[in-house]
Amino acid sequence: MTDIKIFSPATVANVSCGFDVLGFCLDTIGDEMIVRKIDKKGIYITKIEGYDLPFETEKNVAGVSALALYNDANPECGFEIEIYKHIKPGSGVGSSSASASGSVFAINELLDRPYNKTQLSDFAMKGEAIASGCEHADNIAPGIFGGFTLVKSVSPLEVLQLPTPNEMYATIIHPQIEVKTSEARAILPKEVSMKNAIQQWANLGSFVHALHTNDYELIRRSLEDVVVEPYRSQLIPHFKDVKSATHKAGALGCGISGSGPSIFTLCQGLESAKKVENAMREIYSKTPIGFNTYVSKINVEGMKIL
Amino acid sequence: MTDIKIFSPATVANVSCGFDVLGFCLDTIGDEMIVRKIDKKGIYITKIEGYDLPFETEKNVAGVSALALYNDANPECGFEIEIYKHIKPGSGVGSSSASASGSVFAINELLDRPYNKTQLSDFAMKGEAIASGCEHADNIAPGIFGGFTLVKSVSPLEVLQLPTPNEMYATIIHPQIEVKTSEARAILPKEVSMKNAIQQWANLGSFVHALHTNDYELIRRSLEDVVVEPYRSQLIPHFKDVKSATHKAGALGCGISGSGPSIFTLCQGLESAKKVENAMREIYSKTPIGFNTYVSKINVEGMKIL
Numbered sequence: 001m002t003d004i005k006i007f008s009p010a011t012v013a014n015v016s017c018g019f020d021v022l023g024f025c026l027d028t029i030g031d032e033m034i035v036r037k038i039d040k041k042g043i044y045i046t047k048i049e050g051y052d053l054p055f056e057t058e059k060n061v062a063g064v065s066a067l068a069l070y071n072d073a074n075p076e077c078g079f080e081i082e083i084y085k086h087i088k089p090g091s092g093v094g095s096s097s098a099s100a101s102g103s104v105f106a107i108n109e110l111l112d113r114p115y116n117k118t119q120l121s122d123f124a125m126k127g128e129a130i131a132s133g134c135e136h137a138d139n140i141a142p143g144i145f146g147g148f149t150l151v152k153s154v155s156p157l158e159v160l161q162l163p164t165p166n167e168m169y170a171t172i173i174h175p176q177i178e179v180k181t182s183e184a185r186a187i188l189p190k191e192v193s194m195k196n197a198i199q200q201w202a203n204l205g206s207f208v209h210a211l212h213t214n215d216y217e218l219i220r221r222s223l224e225d226v227v228v229e230p231y232r233s234q235l236i237p238h239f240k241d242v243k244s245a246t247h248k249a250g251a252l253g254c255g256i257s258g259s260g261p262s263i264f265t266l267c268q269g270l271e272s273a274k275k276v277e278n279a280m281r282e283i284y285s286k287t288p289i290g291f292n293t294y295v296s297k298i299n300v301e302g303m304k305i306l
Numbered sequence: 307m308t309d310i311k312i313f314s315p316a317t318v319a320n321v322s323c324g325f326d327v328l329g330f331c332l333d334t335i336g337d338e339m340i341v342r343k344i345d346k347k348g349i350y351i352t353k354i355e356g357y358d359l360p361f362e363t364e365k366n367v368a369g370v371s372a373l374a375l376y377n378d379a380n381p382e383c384g385f386e387i388e389i390y391k392h393i394k395p396g397s398g399v400g401s402s403s404a405s406a407s408g409s410v411f412a413i414n415e416l417l418d419r420p421y422n423k424t425q426l427s428d429f430a431m432k433g434e435a436i437a438s439g440c441e442h443a444d445n446i447a448p449g450i451f452g453g454f455t456l457v458k459s460v461s462p463l464e465v466l467q468l469p470t471p472n473e474m475y476a477t478i479i480h481p482q483i484e485v486k487t488s489e490a491r492a493i494l495p496k497e498v499s500m501k502n503a504i505q506q507w508a509n510l511g512s513f514v515h516a517l518h519t520n521d522y523e524l525i526r527r528s529l530e531d532v533v534v535e536p537y538r539s540q541l542i543p544h545f546k547d548v549k550s551a552t553h554k555a556g557a558l559g560c561g562i563s564g565s566g567p568s569i570f571t572l573c574q575g576l577e578s579a580k581k582v583e584n585a586m587r588e589i590y591s592k593t594p595i596g597f598n599t600y601v602s603k604i605n606v607e608g609m610k611i612l
Contacts, residue, residue, distance in 0.1 A: 017507075021504065021508045150515065152509070152511075152512045160511075190499060190500055191500065193497055194494065194498055197498045197503040197506065197507075198325065198327065202458050203458070205324065205507075205510045205511060205513075205514045206456060206466060208511045208518075209468060212515070222458070227500075
């Protein structure tokens with residue numbers, strides 16, 4: 001195999017009670033990449049469509065992660081990367097992570113898979129770091145592993161692949177506003193009350209148990225974020241209205257995707273998800289803010305070869 | 307059935323990363339109670355052996371919880387309770403909880419089980435409250451449900467029964483010192499750093515996943531308390547030495563049982579647990595502090611009819 005076309009999915013990080021550790025993978029939104037083995041050594045970005053991103057390998061997220069793998073593997077060949085970007089940067093569903101992960105996944109395939117998923121995530125984190133300023137795997141882990149993931153630790157990286165109940169769907173609404181990651185970080189308190197911290201870990205423990213037991217009602221009762229959402233939701237106009245409308249429409253839970261501005265819900269079944277999508281649309285339709293929505297089954301495969 | 311003899315087990319609460327929510331049930335330490343249906347209405351404590359506790363129903367933990375159930379059920383009969391107390395009050399393995407839970411479990415059996423385990427726990431919390439000053443289910447839940455339990459919320463009470471890997475054993479060392487619950491509470495900070503809170507919930511999420519997947523090595527990596535143990539361990543002389551010795555001896559994890567002074571470990575297999583017990587004994591043998599140790603398989607049944 002000398003070239004490969006892949007789908008690198010969008011992902012949701014900071015899933016309610018699992019701030020900084022829990023994420024899941026989407027199926028209907030994602031970037032595509034074509035990666036080609038070439039004789040000339042090195043990593044070259046040869047095409048970028050969709051959004052205006054740098055072609056210099058060392059400045060491009062997909063380039064930096066690819067280089068990290070490439071320098072480690074030190075193969076006799078080089079690679080050309082074409083990026084077909086569908087995930088808008090800054091939308092909160094892991095755009096930079098999809099770039100960072102896609103290139104390493106594709107190159108690993110072309111090299112006959114010398115690296116496992118944890119190692120690929122480690123390389124992808126190098127690319128993610130130039131976009132977000134620090135190495136983290138919140139979006140990388142669900143993209144590379146698929147389904148629901150829990151990042152137990154970053155250094156050393158340890159990712160747990162959690163089970164995904166079969167009827168689990170997500171909806172996303174992306175309001176066309178900018179939430180700067182720096183602002184989303186600055187608004188967070190450095191300290192949490194013991195009481196809220198305990199409630200948060202009770203909820204996360206319950207959520208993990210609920211995934212293992214296919215207990216949708218427990219998922220509903222566990223999807224609550226008492227630590228971060230009260231702060232970050234202030235940066236997203238109409239968040240509370242969306243949340244309230246999705247609850248009424250039957251969503252299992254609703255929260256901020258990543259650091260926003262996208263808002264996600266989890267739903268049981270496609271029908272419920274479509275109803276919830278409509279409820280979300282209705283809120284923003286009454287405002288001057290433009291938006292996109294997506295409905296997706298949870299993607300348990302993660303990256304895909306097309 | 308007009309009388310019943312039961313075993314009310316000791317329990318471990320505040321299991322490392324699951325402070326205030328995670329507990330487990332022991333098998334080789336516990337109180338016994340005999341409860342007898344009588345014609346005369348009311349709850350009467352007729353015998354207490356082992357430790358000096360009040361006979362007045364309203365002042366006795368087992369009496370108060372029994373009354374809570376009794377007043378709700380309002381049966382035509384009354385009940386006599388004999389308490390054979392083996393768990394030392396203040397030892398940190400749920401002594402008051404065993405009293406509070408045992409009486410309601412026994413009366414429920416004699417009334418042909420009108421209440422489920424959550425309702426029994428609710429009644430038991432009324433008794434626990436007079437011993438500890440507030441209603442909590444940290445020790446009650448594992449005693450009544452058995453195995454590992456997660457108290458998702460106290461009001462309304464929601465207890466999750468987690469799976470128990472088959473080879474899971476605990477060891478306990480009870481150094482004969484007094485740690486006042488009030489002091490153990492006062493030493494806790496009201497706030498937790500966001501960083502530590504995140505690490506704690508990553509560990510608890512991982513621990514729950516590990517129980518579901520029988521992954522002893524992940525249990526080992528998850529049994530870490532970065533929030534409470536650094537403070538409370540100061541109240542238990544030689545805690546660090548015990549912890550270090552049990553790790554060397556192969557324990558999966560070691561922490562403070564409840565609010566101390568007992569120290570627990572979790573171990574894979576009886577052989578490992580016995581080795582770890584010896585390691586614990588060795589530390590305190592070199593000190594003037596007296597101690598007891600126990601090895602127990604995790605008790606997945608909880609309360610037992612004898």
